[in-house]
Amino acid sequence: MAGKSGRSINNVPESPIKKMLFSWEGILVIVFILVNIFCACFSEFYNLKSLLRQMPVYLAEVFLMLPMAYILVLGEIDISVGSIVCLCATMSCIVCNTGAPFVLVVITALVVGTLCGSVNGFILTRFQELPPMIVTLATQIIFRGIAEIILGSGGSISASNTDGFRLLAGKVGSVPYILFLVVIMAVIFAVILGKSTFGRRVYAIGTNRLTAYYSGIHVQKIRFIIYTVMGTISGLCALFIVSTSYGANTTTGNGFEMDAIAMAVFGGISSTGGKGNLAGGVISAFIIVCLRVGLGQRNVHAQVILLILGLLLIGAVALPNIIGQVKKAMKVKK
Amino acid sequence: MEKKSIVKKITGSREALLAVILILLFAVVSVISPSFLTVKSVTDMLKNNAVTMIMSLGMLCVMLVGGIDISIMSTLALSGMSIGMLLKYEYISNTVVAFAIALAIGTACGLLVGLVISRADVPPIIATMGFMYVFRAMGYLVSNGGEWASAAALGSFKDFATTKILGLSCVIWVIILCYVVFFFFMKWTRTGRKIYAVGSNANAAEVSGINVRNIKLLVYMIMGFLAGLGGAIQVSVYASAMPDMQLGGEMDVIAACVIGGVSMSGGRGTVLGALLGSLILATIAKALPLVGIDPLAQNTIKGVLILVVVVANVVLQRVADRSALKGREM
Numbered sequence: 001m002a003g004k005s006g007r008s009i010n011n012v013p014e015s016p017i018k019k020m021l022f023s024w025e026g027i028l029v030i031v032f033i034l035v036n037i038f039c040a041c042f043s044e045f046y047n048l049k050s051l052l053r054q055m056p057v058y059l060a061e062v063f064l065m066l067p068m069a070y071i072l073v074l075g076e077i078d079i080s081v082g083s084i085v086c087l088c089a090t091m092s093c094i095v096c097n098t099g100a101p102f103v104l105v106v107i108t109a110l111v112v113g114t115l116c117g118s119v120n121g122f123i124l125t126r127f128q129e130l131p132p133m134i135v136t137l138a139t140q141i142i143f144r145g146i147a148e149i150i151l152g153s154g155g156s157i158s159a160s161n162t163d164g165f166r167l168l169a170g171k172v173g174s175v176p177y178i179l180f181l182v183v184i185m186a187v188i189f190a191v192i193l194g195k196s197t198f199g200r201r202v203y204a205i206g207t208n209r210l211t212a213y214y215s216g217i218h219v220q221k222i223r224f225i226i227y228t229v230m231g232t233i234s235g236l237c238a239l240f241i242v243s244t245s246y247g248a249n250t251t252t253g254n255g256f257e258m259d260a261i262a263m264a265v266f267g268g269i270s271s272t273g274g275k276g277n278l279a280g281g282v283i284s285a286f287i288i289v290c291l292r293v294g295l296g297q298r299n300v301h302a303q304v305i306l307l308i309l310g311l312l313l314i315g316a317v318a319l320p321n322i323i324g325q326v327k328k329a330m331k332v333k334k
Numbered sequence: 335m336e337k338k339s340i341v342k343k344i345t346g347s348r349e350a351l352l353a354v355i356l357i358l359l360f361a362v363v364s365v366i367s368p369s370f371l372t373v374k375s376v377t378d379m380l381k382n383n384a385v386t387m388i389m390s391l392g393m394l395c396v397m398l399v400g401g402i403d404i405s406i407m408s409t410l411a412l413s414g415m416s417i418g419m420l421l422k423y424e425y426i427s428n429t430v431v432a433f434a435i436a437l438a439i440g441t442a443c444g445l446l447v448g449l450v451i452s453r454a455d456v457p458p459i460i461a462t463m464g465f466m467y468v469f470r471a472m473g474y475l476v477s478n479g480g481e482w483a484s485a486a487a488l489g490s491f492k493d494f495a496t497t498k499i500l501g502l503s504c505v506i507w508v509i510i511l512c513y514v515v516f517f518f519f520m521k522w523t524r525t526g527r528k529i530y531a532v533g534s535n536a537n538a539a540e541v542s543g544i545n546v547r548n549i550k551l552l553v554y555m556i557m558g559f560l561a562g563l564g565g566a567i568q569v570s571v572y573a574s575a576m577p578d579m580q581l582g583g584e585m586d587v588i589a590a591c592v593i594g595g596v597s598m599s600g601g602r603g604t605v606l607g608a609l610l611g612s613l614i615l616a617t618i619a620k621a622l623p624l625v626g627i628d629p630l631a632q633n634t635i636k637g638v639l640i641l642v643v644v645v646a647n648v649v650l651q652r653v654a655d656r657s658a659l660k661g662r663e664m
Contacts, residue, residue: 077459123641127648131598133402133459137585138640145634153630254582258463271457303474303577310467317461318454325454 024268028283035287039294046294049174054293056169056178060240062285063182064260065267066189067230069281071132072264073193073206074223075273076124080136081234081260083143084116085253088238090147093157093248102164109235116143117231121224128220140257148250158247165243178240185233190278202226206273262309263288266316348595352610359617367624375620377503381495381571383616384505385410385564385580387609390590391516392557394608397591398533399553400600401458405447406561406587407580408469413439414565415473418483418575421491429491436566437559443469444558448551466584474577485573492573505567512560517605529553533600589636590615593643614639 039046064081071078092109096102116139123135151157159165170177193199204212205219213219237256242248261271267284269276288309295305364371380387389406396403413436420426420435443465450461474480485492497504520526531539532549540546569575594611596603618636623629 123645127645129648129651130644134588134592134598134644135641137588137592138637138644141585141589141633141637141640143637145631145637148633149628149630258466261460261463265460271460301474301479303471306467307471307475310464310471314450314456314461314464314468317456318450321454321456 025277025280025283028267028280028287032283032287032290035291035294039290039297043294043297045297050297051290051293052174052176052179054296055289056176056240057244058289058292059176059178059182060237060244061256061259062263062282062289063185063233063237063240064230064256065263065281065285066185066278067226067233068257068260069189069264069267069269069276069278070193070202070226071230072261072269072271073202073273073276074226075206075209075271076132076223077261077271078120078132078136078227078230079257079261080116080120080140080143081230082253082256082258083140083147084113084231084234085238085241085256086248086250087116087143087147087150088113088235089242089248089252090150090157092239092242093159094150096159096161096164097157099161102167105164106239109239110232111235113231113233113235113238114228115231117228117234118224120231121227124227125220125224144250147248147252151248151250156247156249159242162246165239165246168239168243186278186282190282193278198222203274206275208274259288262313266313349604349606349610352594352607352614356610356614356617359614359621363617363621363625366626367621370621370624377506379616379620380509381503381505383612383619384509384571385568386583386586386590386615387509387612388512388567389557389560389564389587390594390608390612391512391605392553392560393587393591394516394594394596394603394605395520395529395553395556396458397588397596397598398529398600398603399550400533400536400598401451401550401553402588402598403447403458403462403554403557404584404588405443405462405465405469406557406564407583408466408473409440409443409558409561410565410568410583411473411577411579411581412443412469412476412565413437413562414569414575414579415476415483415577417491417566418488418569419476419478419481421489422481422483422487427489427491429494432491433563433566436569437562440562440565441555441559444555444561445551447558448554451554452547452550470577470581477575477577480577483569483575488569488573488575492570495567495570495573505571508563508567512563513605513609520605525549525552530601533602535601586615587612589640592640595647 064085068078068081088109091112092105095108096105120136120139123139124130124132127135148155168177172180193202201212201217201222204215204217205222209219238248238253241252245252263285264276264281265271266288267276267278267281269278269281291308292305295308296302360371369375389410392406393403416439417426417432417436421432426432426435447462447465450456450465451458477483495503495505499507520529528539528544528549529552531542531544532546536546539549564580568579572579590612591603591608592598592611593614594603594607594609596607596611615636618639619632622632622635627635
């Protein structure tokens with residue numbers, strides 16, 4: 001069923017409370033609470049205040065998860081987003097260093113991102129036979145390659161005028177702007193995916209592209225729009241990345257595509273298409289953000305955090321499948 | 335039967351076309367820079383790209399069954415780092431033992447990946463993405479939090495890359511051995527043909543009595559084995575082991591296969607194609623500085639090349655389909 005999470009532990013729940021508890025989103029909420037309890041026990045510095053202070057670095061990646069969810073629901077994948085972030089960050093730093101007003105910097109990042117996304121979309125819709133993995137692999141290398149050429153032999157650039165970026169990293173009270181923006185964007189993306197005609201069409205394409213095409217959905221138009229939006233959001237993400245580091249280098253955004261995919265898949269969005277919703281994706285994104293902040297406070301190395309994320313990702317997809325298989329085997333025995 | 339003309343044969347076969355491109359590439363580069371086509375330069379090129387060349391064989395198998403493996407370079411780092419640390423702290427000193435350990439670790443990693451993909455039905459891209467993080471982090475943990483094993487620590491192990499047998503470096507012999515073995519394995523053994531069968535149509539293969547899950551497990555194990563071998567070779571060629579070696583290199587391996595005509599959806603691709611694909615990539619990387627193009631542009635050119643190859647493939651396929659249709663209408 002479209003809209004429902006791709007995974008559930010128990011598929012015959014009776015009461016609504018039980019239904020909610022056993023749905024993937026219910027499990028994620030429980031995991032979220034457990035992760036927070038764990039982090040609070042693990043690190044004495046872990047509280048709401050420190051969480052809000054350290055969140056922005058990780059929150060930028062949550063933006064990428066939103067359109068990535070659409071692409072995964074289509075049954076496709078985009079591994080070029082990290083490179084788009086790199087190119088956008090580079091370009092915005094360059095424009096910033098020319099002394100242009102900050103509005104222009106924002107526009108540059110968004111336009112460059114949109115252009116990159118539309119290149120992906122153009123190639124993928126023009127040559128529909130091509131697997132998205134290969135095309136975005138090539139553009140991943142190209143976009144980062146262009147950034148490398150622009151950055152030159154030094155390989156890095158720093159923004160000379162950081163006022164605008166400082167403004168972007170500002171706060172209302174102790175809540176950073178980025179958190180508001182993430183929540184607003186998440187709600188918009190979730191409503192469009194879950195409630196609008198456009199969203200239903202995305203599910204239809206993900207479930208069966210040919211059927212969707214024959215029932216009059218402009219499959220290629222929708223794919224083009226989604227890949228382009230993915231680019232625009234990458235530009236947005238790049239702005240916030242620059243606002244935390246005040247610069248860009250050739251490794252900016254490295255691995256972001258994997259993090260975004262991991263968040264979405266852990267949130268129950270199937271990578272084979274047509275299943276999952278953004279509620280799960282957003283909860284899982286916050287689980288990962290909290291986990292990173294909590295472990296980071298006790299100087300747990302980034303690699304160890306990635307190890308945990310990797311295991312979570314594999315476990316989240318493998319466990320329901322294994323449980324399903326065991327159940328099936330038991331039924332056959334009976 | 336009418337005999338096809340040579341021109342048609344060349345344009346019809348992917349491998350022949352690639353070979354022509356490779357020869358043209360060689361010719362152009364050696365005209366511009368005569369130092370390119372010397373024995374030393376070519377053997378250096380092969381040695382530096384040994385890892386990609388060997389591992390594209392494993393990726394060929396994985397892609398033939400319609401899968402993908404992006405965890406390979408993490409497996410390489412884990413196995414390479416393990417033997418690096420073992421050599422550094424003098425638990426082992428024998429080159430053969432070091433190779434055996436690297437291969438064993440690689441195969442074990444491949445087995446784990448294969449089990450998760452074939453038994454728990456996790457999509458390959460998701461499973462290998464997870465293991466990419468896991469193995470890389472394990473490599474980091476093995477290295478005691480980022481230690482390197484430098485040339486001095488590796489003892490006699492690094493001599494493997496510099497030893498010559500019959501005038502050729504050991505590393506090149508390993509490449510040749512791998513390609514010969516795989517050429518026969520994929521073409522003439524039962525298991526090799528089964529891999530093609532599963533890739534062309536998994537359901538048909540299942541019905542005709544092939545254990546699809548075991549074949550899937552097998553290809554990821556082969557991939558892991560070759561990644562382990564790659565780890566040992568990487569350590570000996572560069573005479574150092576560090577936890578972040580070949581970071582992002584899996585894309586090169588996939589690119590080599592794609593350029594070599596291996597289909598992402600499975601069932602199509604040959605050992606010769608993988609060889610030519612990885613050779614073309616290696617030649618371009620080596621030739622760019624020689625013909626006076628800034629090495630900074632290397633990645634962009636590589637990306638454009640992949641794009642051009644896959645798009646050209648689609649266009650050619652469309653033309654072929656259309657002409658086939660025309661033939662039927664008449």
